Amino acid sequence: MIDTLIFDFGDVFINLDKEGAMQNALNLFKLDTFEEDMTNTNILYEIGKISTEEFIAFYSSKFPHLTKQQLIDAWNFILRDFPKYRLEFLQKLAKEQRYKLILLSNTNDMHIDFIKANVSFYEDFKNCFDQFYLSQEIHLRKPNRDIFDFVLDNNNLKPEQCFFVDDTKDNTDTAKSLGINVWNIDETKDDVINLFNQNHLRS
Structure with missing residues (x-):
């Protein structure tokens, strides 16, 4: 499960x-x-x-x-909009408390500073997560295996009980090789709010 x-x-x-x-x-x-x-x-x-x-x-x-x-x-320049409906989707997940929620992102201070300055609800977003891992802070990055081992070990997680959503196939391939369930989301066609629909995670 x-x-x-x-x-x-x-x-x-x-x-x-x-x-x-x-x-x-x-x-x-x-x-x-x-x-x-x-x-x-x-x-x-x-x-x-x-x-x-x-x-x-x-x-x-x-x-x-x-x-x-x-x-x-x-x-x-790479950073664009953050649709608020995705925050609302995440807040609903956090409120239900059915899952442990973890963010795992390859990112850096300049990007986070820009987001803090331009996304009014950044702190609300961050507060939805049980763990919030940024590559610059933990000195590890995807798709290297060690970052996934770090997350699993630090949270006493079993790979088969985790579900990982990422838009980069190299990242989901590494996670999948460790036994983690994955969704390599295609941002041009789908949206994270559809996580529980069709062939993705069953609610």
């Missing part, structure tokens, strides 16, 4: 524009593809191995013609 729901954040609750953000950054940097040192720096930032100041300093040294604000805006 499923007793724990584990949710991703981006493109599950808050909408993202991944392709638009990538193209916006490439246009700003006047590049065709992201260079390896940029990708590695992004990952280091996402797992809290470097600070926001170090992250911005890296890009400022690489692109000295850009201002700090231009770099911050480019980084946050």
Whole structure:
């Protein structure tokens, strides 16, 4: 029996524009593809191995013609709207107390700061969860197995009793390999509020 729901954040609750953000950054940097040192720096930032100041300093040294604000805006370009009906869906789940609710997100301080400033109900959202794990705070990231082991071990969970919702197939593939039930949500066609419909989790 499923007793724990584990949710991703981006493109599950808050909408993202991944392709638009990538193209916006490439246009700003006047590049065709992201260079390896940029990708590695992004990952280091996402797992809290470097600070926001170090992250911005890296890009400022690489692109000295850009201002700090231009770099911050480019980084946050990916973040779009957070439909309130998804919060209401989550609040209903939390109120029912049928499941332990866990957030597991690859994210970072700049994104969270932007969300706090632009999503009036962020604290209400956060308060719905029994555990709220951000990659930058726990120094682990999806799709690596160790982040799932961390969640299972720290909450004394059995994989077969967990259900994980994420828009990235690599993430759900890793979770599935550990015996966790998964829904690789397609944000272009479906919505987390349909969790209990059709072939997803049975209520």
